[in-house]
Amino acid sequence: MYQTQIRMSTELHRIAPWGKSLEEYRRMFALSDEDLELKLLECGDGSSSFNAEMAALGYAVVSIDSVHLLPREQIKERVAQNYAGVISRIKRGRDEYRWEYFDDPRELRRNRLVTMEIFLEDLDRGVAEGRYVREKLPSLSFDEGLFDLALCSHLLFANSDRLSSRFHIQLTRELCRVAKEVRIFPLLSFEGRPSPFVADVQSRLAAQGHRVELVTVPYEFQRFGNQMMRITK
Secondary structure (H helix, E strand, O other), X not given: OOOOOOOOOHHHHOOOOOOOOHHHHHHHOOOOHHHHOOOEEEEOOOOOOHHHHHHHOOOOEEEEOHHHHOOHHHHHHHHXXXXXXXXXXXXXXXXXXXXXXXXXXXXXXXXXXXXXXXXXXXXXXXXXXXXXXXXXOOOOOOOOOOEEEEEEEOOOOOOOOOOOHHHHHHHHHHHXXXXXXXXXXXXXXXXXXXXXOHHHHHHHHHHOOOEEEEEEOOOOOEOOOOEEEEEEO
């Protein structure tokens, strides 16, 4: 059973899950067939169906998100409450998005609800199998270099107005500690503006000897939001 007495940080409590599918992950992170064979860590994007879909195909993914601390019904409630506001905002700013992967806001909403249901159906089994791990971000409990590749979707940079610069630096360093390679998408905030923290993260990690690249990927829902940060040692 979930430990409901455990609380998320004040910063993370303000972020509602907004999950993505395996196909979206493949495009957002330019994942090759060989990448899927790696030992993967997924960070953020709490109601994503990525882990469930990967497990069904026989791949190994560990997902970490503070939302995993919550009971299933509370997760579902937070997602449902968030959707009306998000979809309304997207409708008002429709021209700020590229309607190629999704035909319209109605299809987007339907897709997000499906990914959430897949995630929730898999959650209890995934927790028991150690695929969903309850971590209190930005700290990670994993050993150094445990994973080949860490993917961080729509948490860092996307939430620049909700997560501090310190949080961005701490979590990025932790991801680099536990994984040989880190990919972060997108580099825009949810409001469609370039994150003010990209340059800071880039310079700090480069100073520590990491190679940091901004890579164009085959996914663009937010206009001009088709780049990820790729960090290697």
